Amino acid sequence: MLWIALKMLVGNRGKYVGMIVGVSFAALLIGQQASVFFGIMWHTTSQIREVRDADIWVMNPNVEYIDDIKPLRDTDLYRVRGVEGVAWAVKYFKGGSRARLDDGQYQQVVLNGVDDATLVGAPRDMIIGSVDDLRKPDAIIIDDLGYRLIWPDGPFELGKVFEMNDRRAVIVGVCRIGKTFQAFPIIYTRYSEATAFVPVERKVLSFVLAKAQPGEDSQEVCRRIEQQCGLRALTRKDFCWQTMYTYFTKTAIPINFGITMLLGLIVGAAITAQTFYMFTLENLRQFGTLKALGTRNSTIMRMVVFQAVLVGAIGYALGIGLSAIFGDVARSTARLAFLMPWPVFAGTGAAVLFIIILSSVLSVRRVLQLDPSAVFQGF
Amino acid sequence: MVAQTPNDALVRCRNLAHEYGEGEARVFALRGLDLDIYAGQLTLLVGPSGCGKTTLLSIIAGILRASHGDVTVLDTALQTLSGSEKTEFRRKNVGFVFQQYNLLPELTAVENVAVPLIVAGERRSVALARGRELLASLNMGHRANARPQKLSGGEQQRVAIARALVHHLRLLVCDEPTSALDERTGHAIMELLYGVAVDPERAVLVVTHDSRVFAFGDRTAYLNDGQVVRVEARTGPRPAIAPLAKQPTP
Numbered sequence: 001m002l003w004i005a006l007k008m009l010v011g012n013r014g015k016y017v018g019m020i021v022g023v024s025f026a027a028l029l030i031g032q033q034a035s036v037f038f039g040i041m042w043h044t045t046s047q048i049r050e051v052r053d054a055d056i057w058v059m060n061p062n063v064e065y066i067d068d069i070k071p072l073r074d075t076d077l078y079r080v081r082g083v084e085g086v087a088w089a090v091k092y093f094k095g096g097s098r099a100r101l102d103d104g105q106y107q108q109v110v111l112n113g114v115d116d117a118t119l120v121g122a123p124r125d126m127i128i129g130s131v132d133d134l135r136k137p138d139a140i141i142i143d144d145l146g147y148r149l150i151w152p153d154g155p156f157e158l159g160k161v162f163e164m165n166d167r168r169a170v171i172v173g174v175c176r177i178g179k180t181f182q183a184f185p186i187i188y189t190r191y192s193e194a195t196a197f198v199p200v201e202r203k204v205l206s207f208v209l210a211k212a213q214p215g216e217d218s219q220e221v222c223r224r225i226e227q228q229c230g231l232r233a234l235t236r237k238d239f240c241w242q243t244m245y246t247y248f249t250k251t252a253i254p255i256n257f258g259i260t261m262l263l264g265l266i267v268g269a270a271i272t273a274q275t276f277y278m279f280t281l282e283n284l285r286q287f288g289t290l291k292a293l294g295t296r297n298s299t300i301m302r303m304v305v306f307q308a309v310l311v312g313a314i315g316y317a318l319g320i321g322l323s324a325i326f327g328d329v330a331r332s333t334a335r336l337a338f339l340m341p342w343p344v345f346a347g348t349g350a351a352v353l354f355i356i357i358l359s360s361v362l363s364v365r366r367v368l369q370l371d372p373s374a375v376f377q378g379f
Numbered sequence: 380m381v382a383q384t385p386n387d388a389l390v391r392c393r394n395l396a397h398e399y400g401e402g403e404a405r406v407f408a409l410r411g412l413d414l415d416i417y418a419g420q421l422t423l424l425v426g427p428s429g430c431g432k433t434t435l436l437s438i439i440a441g442i443l444r445a446s447h448g449d450v451t452v453l454d455t456a457l458q459t460l461s462g463s464e465k466t467e468f469r470r471k472n473v474g475f476v477f478q479q480y481n482l483l484p485e486l487t488a489v490e491n492v493a494v495p496l497i498v499a500g501e502r503r504s505v506a507l508a509r510g511r512e513l514l515a516s517l518n519m520g521h522r523a524n525a526r527p528q529k530l531s532g533g534e535q536q537r538v539a540i541a542r543a544l545v546h547h548l549r550l551l552v553c554d555e556p557t558s559a560l561d562e563r564t565g566h567a568i569m570e571l572l573y574g575v576a577v578d579p580e581r582a583v584l585v586v587t588h589d590s591r592v593f594a595f596g597d598r599t600a601y602l603n604d605g606q607v608v609r610v611e612a613r614t615g616p617r618p619a620i621a622p623l624a625k626q627p628t629p
Contacts, residue, residue, distance in 0.1 A: 292475055
């Protein structure tokens, strides 16, 4: 009987296309908005993920996310080094500064100060220049998008100069890093230089980056650091989750995206459910005839559900496919956040399933209530 | 024609009553009606609009439950059957021909004919082959792959009759099968139905108010105000119409 259901469905081309468009629209909007949301969340952790040498981040116990800087005492570094299981620990500075450009304009920048001796925390993916050049006086490395923000035209050039905190900074390299939540240029320099690029404060140590000894469990080492030093210690992965959690719970980002996704779901469900219901009403004569001819209610129900599932599956595939194409285009656009992990597919699928169930329930109910004797009464 | 007793009847209606609505809106469609319908005959139900013809047809076909009284079809008391049992009963025993044909517009003629077999669980290829054979026997083989909207009214009704006959049902109920057709086509359709009724195992029940087809009735039951006011049996010889080729029982 399903082939009859299929023929009934595709035979009414207008409604068939209308229903698919409804589901596709919902899937596209939900998938696309969810992907942008995940992309933004992913961007918030970019600077944590860029520090690849260290697997433990030690911070003030009140720090909630990467940009929430509450400085430590310099002596905390040595206390961390003294914890059992710590292979090494280095200083890491993170803060904001203001760059004064050669044309007199100002540009807010994000400043990262990496360990002077080891350069732990420095970027790995250099487009031009070398990380080792950070050892030169006043040397900084800037990310490519930040460079383009300041100097939109021309090729990347080393030796360009600007000032931070009335101190000269010389570009010795341009790097490529993961896109960040903020649109400011990302500057890397040595810790000693970084502390000079910002106004003097008593405490300037933002984080201590540490590595667990081989064979030691990072989580366990974090626990020991917290116990012995009274600081907060998180693995890189946990710090990423903590940062995303904070953005999720303390900003309006999820609400804004949630509203758009909800609207997509409501509009998609309304279009699809109504069109499917109208489609069913138009086919009542056919369903009534089939019932009169001895088709069981369960079979009729299977036919309606099959039609809804087919529309849902095609609509989902189109919608999520269009989302992916959007993402592909978005990725080629510098700062647009877009990430499609499996929860986007699953969540969008769940939304489409909800639409299908809603559409099916309304239509199945109408068809099951249909009295086959109506076939003699002309509907 | 051999004299028949009520025990020979394929359909027996006794004291049949049906009402629609409740309270002041209640309408009595049938009021204690008795009627027998025999195999090997074409029975006409005639009467003015609103006299209860279609209600009676629906009850006999097993798609409407009578409010009161007994109706026995093929020795099965329909009032004792549950909804699903009635569905099963219809699938196995009752063929339908509708005034507006009720063909599925998205299916071809042969696919429409095959529907009852598919409903009964037959494989599609087998059902289509049987549908094609039946259409050919009704001189509709050349239109087997046409969709209903491409067929004339008479062709559509032939397809509908083929659908009703495709798995050798014992009772064929027809609701105004000729009212949407011109006289010549209507006559041809009645000839076709009459060819079915010649089969001694089958009964054909036709609701009509089309006086042009009254001559085809072996028995004609006149209804008025929900009751059978008289039944007339044919007195003269039957029209010389060749019986329809019998289809194999599935």
